[in-house]
Amino acid sequence: xxxxxxxxxxxxxxxxxxxxxxxxxxxxxxxxxxxxxxxxxxxxxxxxxxxxxxxxxxxxxxxxxxxxxxxxxxxxxxxxxxxxxxxxxxxxxxxxxxxxxxxxxxxxxxxxxxxxxxxxxxxxxxxxxxxxxxxxxxxxxxxxxxxxxxxxxxxxxxxxxxxxxxxxxxxxxxxxxxxxxxxxxxxxxxxxxxxxxxxxxxxxxxxxxxxxxxxxxxxxxxxxxxxxxxxxxxxxxxxxxxxxxxxxxxxxxxxxxxxxxxxxxxxxxxxxxxxxxxxxxxxxxxxxxxxxxxxxxx
Amino acid sequence: xxxxxxxxxxxxxxxxxxxxxxxxxxxxxxxxxxxxxxxxxxxxxxxxxxxxxxxxxxxxxxxxxxxxxxxxxxxxxxxxxxxxxxxxxxxxxxxxxxxxxxxxxxxxxxxxxxxxxxxxxxxxxxxxxxxxxxxxxxxxxxxxxxxxxxxxxxxxxxxxxxxxxxxxxxxxxxxxxxxxxxxxxxxxxxxxxxxxxxxxxxxxxxxxxxxxxxxxxxxxxxxxxxxxxx
Ligand code: SF4
Ligand code: SF4
Ligand code: FES
Numbered sequence: 266x267x268x269x270x271x272x273x274x275x276x277x278x279x280x281x282x283x284x285x286x287x288x289x290x291x292x293x294x295x296x297x298x299x300x301x302x303x304x305x306x307x308x309x310x311x312x313x314x315x316x317x318x319x320x321x322x323x324x325x326x327x328x329x330x331x332x333x334x335x336x337x338x339x340x341x342x343x344x345x346x347x348x349x350x351x352x353x354x355x356x357x358x359x360x361x362x363x364x365x366x367x368x369x370x371x372x373x374x375x376x377x378x379x380x381x382x383x384x385x386x387x388x389x390x391x392x393x394x395x396x397x398x399x400x401x402x403x404x405x406x407x408x409x410x411x412x413x414x415x416x417x418x419x420x421x422x423x424x425x426x427x428x429x430x431x432x433x434x435x436x437x438x439x440x441x442x443x444x445x446x447x448x449x450x451x452x453x454x455x456x457x458x459x460x461x462x463x464x465x466x467x468x469x470x471x472x473x474x475x476x477x478x479x480x481x482x483x484x485x486x487x488x489x490x491x492x493x494x495x496x497x498x499x500x501x502x503x504x505x506x507x508x509x510x511x512x513x514x515x516x517x518x519x520x521x522x523x524x525x526x527x528x529x530x531x532x533x534x535x536x537x538x539x540x541x542x543x544x545x546x547x548x549x550x551x552x553x554x555x556x557x558x559x560x561x562x563x
Numbered sequence: 564x565x566x567x568x569x570x571x572x573x574x575x576x577x578x579x580x581x582x583x584x585x586x587x588x589x590x591x592x593x594x595x596x597x598x599x600x601x602x603x604x605x606x607x608x609x610x611x612x613x614x615x616x617x618x619x620x621x622x623x624x625x626x627x628x629x630x631x632x633x634x635x636x637x638x639x640x641x642x643x644x645x646x647x648x649x650x651x652x653x654x655x656x657x658x659x660x661x662x663x664x665x666x667x668x669x670x671x672x673x674x675x676x677x678x679x680x681x682x683x684x685x686x687x688x689x690x691x692x693x694x695x696x697x698x699x700x701x702x703x704x705x706x707x708x709x710x711x712x713x714x715x716x717x718x719x720x721x722x723x724x725x726x727x728x729x730x731x732x733x734x735x736x737x738x739x740x741x742x743x744x745x746x747x748x749x750x751x752x753x754x755x756x757x758x759x760x761x762x763x764x765x766x767x768x769x770x771x772x773x774x775x776x777x778x779x780x781x782x783x784x785x786x787x788x789x790x791x792x793x
Contacts, residue, residue, distance in 0.1 A: 274704040278666045305681040305700040313680060313728055323681035379683060 268395070269331045269339075269346045270298035273307050273353035275499035280350065280526070282543025283499065287349050287392055287528040289541035293407050294399050298347060299340060301330045307353040308360060317363075318372060324360035325373050328387040329380050345388045347395050349528070351424035351498035358389040358431050391425055392528070393441050393497065394433050401448045409536035411450025415560050417530065418456035418491035419443055420482070422463050422501040436460070442527060446495060449534040456486040456494075463501040468508065475504050476511035480519055483509070487520055492556055495527040502526065507550045523553035533562050574640040591633040591644055592616055604648035609634045614718030617690070617725075620644050630722045632690045650721030652732045657739070664747040666705025673736045676703050678729040685723035685733050691716050695723045695733050702736050707748060710740035 276284040291298050308323040327346070334340045348354040364370035364385060374382045396404065419442040426432040426439055434441045437460065446453045461482050464475030482505060486494060496502045506524040513519050532541045539545075544554055544563070557563035573584040578598055585594040592606060607613035616633040623641030633646070655672045662668055670676060676699055685695035694713050701709035714737035724732040761767070777785070 277704040277706065303697060305696065306679060306703060308681075310678050310680060319680055319682070326681055326683075377683065379687070 266295060266343075267297045267299055267340050268343055269334050270300050271304060271307070271327055271346050271348050271353055271357065272300055273348065273350040275350050275352070279503060279548065280499035282546050282548055283349055283502075283526040283528055285543045285546075286526065286532040286541055289537050290528055290531045290535060291392075293535055293537070294396075294403060296395065296399065299334070301327065301334065301346075302339065303330055307348075307350075307356040309352055309356055318369065321360045321363050321369075322373055322377060324357045325364060325383050326377065326380065327357060328361065328389075329377075329383050331387045332381065332384065344386050345390050347390045347392055349392050351391070351422060352500060354389060354391045354433075355424040355431055361385070361387065361389055362430060391433050391497075393425070393445070396445060397441060401444060404445070404531075405448050408449055408534045410534055410562065412446075412530060412534050412560075412562065413450050413452075415451050415557075415562065416454050416490050416492040417446050417451040417495050418454040418486035418489065418493075419446060419459050419527075420456060420486075420494050420496050420501060420505065420524075421459050422496070422498045423460065425497055426460055442495065442497065445527060446530070449530055451530065451534075454486060454489050454491040456489070456491065458482045458485050463498075463504040464508070465500060465504075468500075468504050472508065472511050473515070475508045476515055479505055479508040480512040480516045483512075483519065483522055487522055491522065493553060494522060494524045495530055496524055497527060509550055521551045523549070523551045523556055525553050529553075533557065539563070574638055574642075576638050576640075576642045576644055578644045580643075585638060587638075589638055591618060591620065591631065591636050591638055591642075594638045595633070595644060595646065600646070602646070605646055606634070611635045611690075612718060614720035617650070617720035617722045618645065618647050619725075630688050630690070630726070632720060635690065647721075647725075650724060652721055652724045652735060654732070654735050659739075659742045659746060662743060664707055664743040668743065669702045669705060669707075669710075669736055669740060672739060673702075673732070675729065675731050676736060679703065679731055680729060682728060684726045684728060685731075688722040688726040690720060690722065691718060693717060698737055698740075699731060699733050702740060707740045707744040710737055711744040713737075714741065 272284060288298060304327050306323050307327065308320055310320065312320040331344060331346050335342065335344065346357065348357065364373060364383065370383065370385060421439055421442060426434060426436045429436050439460065443453050458481065462478060463482065464478040467474045494505060496505065502524055509519065509521055529543050554563055572587045574587050576583055576585055576594055578595055578600065583598040585597045589597060592602065592609065596602065605616050607615040611632055611634060617630065618633040619628055619630050621628050621643045622639060657672060679699050681696060683696045685699065689695050693716060698710045698713035701713065717734050717737055719734050721734065723734060
């Protein structure tokens with residue numbers, strides 16, 4: 266399967282570990298994620314005006330690229346666009362819903378007078394949905410090194426789940442990540458905070474808010490026995506990992522815990538080459554390697 | 564334009580609001596000089612390379628403000644012309660020797676690139692037909708190679724910056740990217756290193772001296788007979 270892939274800026278910078286592991290896992294499963302030949306920011310920036318139109322120009326441009334890829338034969342009749350980053354998924358999918366209103370679509374198309382018209386037919390997918398479609402049986406077949414004895418708590422954050430029209434699973438009690446982790450052989454730990462807010466962009470100028478949320482979001486899964494948290498979103502990952510430093514300054518009792526993307530756990534369970542684990546990149550506050558070594562997984 | 568003007572081969576232009584008749588086929592820059600203006604800023608190579616003559620104009624009956632290089636664009640009847648001597652664009656001070664080609668360095672010096680709304684206005688303004696929006700976006704994700712590739716022909720005219728609704732200065736961002744890419748990422752060109760060594764060792768001193776001492780006639784002759792690489 267060849268499918269258009271939208272990386273977004275995080276996958277090229279702070280979340281390289283997510284991309285490198287996801288790409289390797291995908292190719293094991295026979296999925297070729299073809300990066301859009303041209304792409305721009307998914308669309309997370311402050312709108313210039315309050316008519317809400319302008320900020321949808323960027324995501325719609327990206328969706329037009331999928332049409333172009335089909336026309337030029339880079340992919341064949343594949344109008345789905347897969348994303349790894351939850352923020353990108355959310356923004357692109359939201360824009361797609363926004364232009365269901367034909368009047369708005371016409372305005373945006375008219376504004377982008379150098380692009381071909383967006384026809385509204387691209388479907389935005391998260392990588393988790395694509396994995397579900399590929400099937401857990403097929404994934405199970407690739408598990409060469411089950412994550413036996415590794416106590417993993419899932420963490421979704423909000424962008425993949427809410428609002429309901431955008432979400433990939435039940436907005437209050439999703440299970441898609443748990444199912445995947447079980448297939449990987451992990452001991453899945455219940456995480457009552459799995460759909461909580463990570464603090465999002467407050468991390469830039471109000472670190473203390475995020476430090477408090479990080480403390481709350483980690484405390485309960487740790488109490489339930491979690492040794493590691495599996496995430497889906499670069500911003501959640503950054504906040505849950507890096508802000509442990511500030512959280513510890515506020516709450517002495519916080520135990521540190523490593524945070525990894527579920528795609529990294531897949532690469533480990535598939536027993537791929539170590540370079541695909543994304544663990545050597547200098548991106549961690551709490552290095553996951555010691556724990557994984559202790560569990561004979563690294 | 565009346566019939567007699569056409570016969571005379573002239574077009575009407577308005578320079579800062581005042582009407583002039585100038586010969587057909589002149590560039591904006593030459594038309595303004597024809598009308599008596601003298602360029603002391605905003606003119607350089609006159610060949611479309613230096614980027615100093617960026618200008619804005621409008622054509623009678625059309626609402627759009629258009630942009631062009633004054634030394635390249637020829638006048639049309641009913642053009643409203645002016646001159647932009649300088650773009651006072653933001654340009655942070657940095658020492659490229661002390662930077663590293665990290666993915667965040669462009670954002671550090673130009674944090675406003677994160678505000679790009681992908682409107683493509685910059686691309687439409689560019690007289691070099693560059694994909695300016697695409698290189699701003701590549702800058703946002705720290706892809707120095709892509710910024711360098713896409714912005715290679717930028718002449719720094721400043722028009723993209725003047726049109727950007729979020730006040731980004733694409734060309735200065737790109738210049739930093741190319742400096743970092745050239746200095747830290749691109750493989751060194753061995754033939755350049757070799758040639759620099761030869762220059763330093765004095766291989767061309769004699770020839771240089773001859774040139775410096777040659778008469779104007781000799782220089783002219785050598786210039787017209789020079790090898791031109793095609
Ligand atoms: S990129 Fe900007 S500064 Fe460079 S040539 Fe184009 S408009 Fe001029
Ligand atoms: S004009 Fe400015 S906001 Fe619009 S695409 Fe160019 S850099 Fe981005
Ligand atoms: S004067 Fe140099 S580009 Fe016009």
